[in-house]
Amino acid sequence: xxxxxxxxxxxxxxxxxxxxxxxxxxxxxxxxxxxxxxxxxxxxxxxxxxxxxxxxxxxxxxxxxxxxxxxxxxxxxxxxxxxxxxxxxxxxxxxxxxxxxxxxxxxxxxxxxxxxxxxxxxxxxxxxxxxxxxxxxxxxxxxxxxxxxxxxxxxxxxxxxxxxxxxxxxxxxxxxxxxxxxxxxxxxxxxxxxxxxxxxxxxxxxxxxxxxxxxxxxxxxxxxxxxxxxxxxxxxxxxxxxxxxxxxxxxxxxxxxxxxxxxxxxxxxxxxxxxxxxxxxxxxxxxxxxxxxxxxxxxxxxxxxxxxxxxxxxxxxxxxxxxxxxxxx
Amino acid sequence: xxxxxxxxxxxxxxxxxxxxxxxxxxxxxxxxxxxxxxxxxxxxxxxxxxxxxxxxxxxxxxxxxxxxxxxxxxxxxxxxxxxxxxxxxxxxxxxxxxxxxxxxxxxxxxxxxxxxxxxxxxxxxxxxxxxxxxxxxxxxxxxxxxxxxxxxxxxxxxxxxxxxxxxxxxxxxxxxxxxxxxxxxxxxxxxxxxxxxxxxxxxxxxxxxxxxxxxxxxxxxxxxxxxxxxxxxxxxxxxxxxxxxxxxxxxxxxxxxxxxxxxxxxxxxxxxxxxxxxxxxxxxxxxxxxxxxxxxxxxxxxxxxxxxxxxxxxxxxx
Numbered sequence: 001x002x003x004x005x006x007x008x009x010x011x012x013x014x015x016x017x018x019x020x021x022x023x024x025x026x027x028x029x030x031x032x033x034x035x036x037x038x039x040x041x042x043x044x045x046x047x048x049x050x051x052x053x054x055x056x057x058x059x060x061x062x063x064x065x066x067x068x069x070x071x072x073x074x075x076x077x078x079x080x081x082x083x084x085x086x087x088x089x090x091x092x093x094x095x096x097x098x099x100x101x102x103x104x105x106x107x108x109x110x111x112x113x114x115x116x117x118x119x120x121x122x123x124x125x126x127x128x129x130x131x132x133x134x135x136x137x138x139x140x141x142x143x144x145x146x147x148x149x150x151x152x153x154x155x156x157x158x159x160x161x162x163x164x165x166x167x168x169x170x171x172x173x174x175x176x177x178x179x180x181x182x183x184x185x186x187x188x189x190x191x192x193x194x195x196x197x198x199x200x201x202x203x204x205x206x207x208x209x210x211x212x213x214x215x216x217x218x219x220x221x222x223x224x225x226x227x228x229x230x231x232x233x234x235x236x237x238x239x240x241x242x243x244x245x246x247x248x249x250x251x252x253x254x255x256x257x258x259x260x261x262x263x264x265x266x267x268x269x270x271x272x273x274x275x276x277x278x279x280x281x282x283x284x285x286x287x288x289x290x291x292x293x294x295x296x297x298x299x300x301x302x303x304x305x306x307x308x309x310x311x312x313x314x315x316x317x318x319x320x321x322x323x324x325x326x327x328x329x
Numbered sequence: 330x331x332x333x334x335x336x337x338x339x340x341x342x343x344x345x346x347x348x349x350x351x352x353x354x355x356x357x358x359x360x361x362x363x364x365x366x367x368x369x370x371x372x373x374x375x376x377x378x379x380x381x382x383x384x385x386x387x388x389x390x391x392x393x394x395x396x397x398x399x400x401x402x403x404x405x406x407x408x409x410x411x412x413x414x415x416x417x418x419x420x421x422x423x424x425x426x427x428x429x430x431x432x433x434x435x436x437x438x439x440x441x442x443x444x445x446x447x448x449x450x451x452x453x454x455x456x457x458x459x460x461x462x463x464x465x466x467x468x469x470x471x472x473x474x475x476x477x478x479x480x481x482x483x484x485x486x487x488x489x490x491x492x493x494x495x496x497x498x499x500x501x502x503x504x505x506x507x508x509x510x511x512x513x514x515x516x517x518x519x520x521x522x523x524x525x526x527x528x529x530x531x532x533x534x535x536x537x538x539x540x541x542x543x544x545x546x547x548x549x550x551x552x553x554x555x556x557x558x559x560x561x562x563x564x565x566x567x568x569x570x571x572x573x574x575x576x577x578x579x580x581x582x583x584x585x586x587x588x589x590x591x592x593x594x595x596x597x598x599x600x601x602x603x604x605x606x607x608x609x610x611x612x613x614x615x616x617x618x619x620x621x622x623x624x625x626x627x628x629x630x631x632x633x634x635x636x637x638x639x640x641x642x643x644x645x646x647x
Contacts, residue, residue, distance in 0.1 A: 005605045005606045005607065009605070226604075226605065226606070228603060228604045228605075228606075230549075230603055230604065231604060283605070284604050284605040284606075285604065286571070286572075286600055286604050286605075287571045287572075287604075288571045288572070288573050291571060323569070324566065324569050325569060326569065327568050327569060328568065328569055328570060328571055329549070329603065329604075
């Protein structure tokens, strides 16, 4: 298939113009955390969902709320607790005595941006209800099925500390998240800015700079981003190295990996690479794009063995080792 | 003559009368060892008109030192001229000595008259084992009698010996192989990085890939040669790094800064060709391979003779 890369490059450059506007607008409220904002946009552009892991107070809620305001999208936040029920998320049928009939009351999942705060605090039944909605992009209440509004992005957070009384997400469920992003503390300069803005109390109002329709259009553009077969091979090499490290001169990783990336990892690595190239306003994918998003796509898809845990080897170490060994095209 | 005939008739008549019932007893042996068994046979001979009323065997039980082991039923031996019957009685004795089997009486009735006949007494000698009279002298303990050696007796020793020989053989083989290994190993001859790079660049020139329109293959091979050279010559992780990472690493390397933009251009151009289907002007390819060659020639590490190796400032001309 002949692809006119130059024309495509031009087109992508035009289509991705809103990214800068979005960054500017979110930057009015959020200081730093560019990595998180970028990953949220990646999820938005690829129909993926994002699992955030970070300590409280790192502007997770503020980031997604700001982004939803900048996109003019509906935002809802669900605090997951042990006594939460599936109906609290997806909605339920309410009996109306005056009309003598049941009517549907939609749950908070009916929004463009859903923040599932501390998803591991709710039992598996509730987690499954949300994850099913994420996967199917539709919800059934009673006998009626409702399509969820696009764009639909779920941002789930997990607290890495206070694991007592939590219900960790099973590996199969975690695999449904396209990205698992680790949020770190802001640097000193960013934190200085945060203090000043909070002391002054002067937060500029966020105005919508992008309409949800533009996001849907951008998704189409992302699909068109050219990916050479050399890049495809590079992606496959990375994923396969996580499954059979011995084939990639990484025999020492064999005893540390319980299971490697699934085919969903390959798919998401490819899609996310395209979206990353789009965010960089390019019409083609380069190895830098793959390497940039590799950690976020792969870290929750690699299972460690007890031996790895005993030696304090993390998924990050495994991915770094793979990236340092697999030859770049 | 008449008188002679009468005498004969009388004698025959008397004989006829006395031969009505005859009883005899006999032993199969009259001399036995202690514990041996002997058979006592009671033979009764009678005419057909004589009726045996009773055979009294009780005297046999009353002999001290003789035991009756078995009494078989009466058996007919012959019928003519007289009826001969026999009864067998098995006897034994555990006391040595001389015995007499008592008379056995047989009661019979003939022509309404009851009569009794008896056997004669029969002697029986029961001998004991001869006992050595020399009870004082003690015999020495006899030597162990050795059995003849069989193949089965030697089998475990043979198996053990074979196992031992096998283990010694294996150890010997292992030691021999271990000693031989370093001799067999040929030291890996690693050509200098510049020689490898120049050879590959020469081969690439000869292949005339870009002239044939295979610019992607050409640029891929060219950048591979360049990155391999950077990795082996300057210890950069160039093969596993992206263009951006290589460019960033160049700043910290010993490569002259003049070369940095040139290498960056070569790599970025190749990236566009490889990943974005770019088709740069043909002179770009010729210039890229030429510059790479010059870069390798300029930065190659000169191998000095051992005596001059101590002068580090002359080692390379980077």
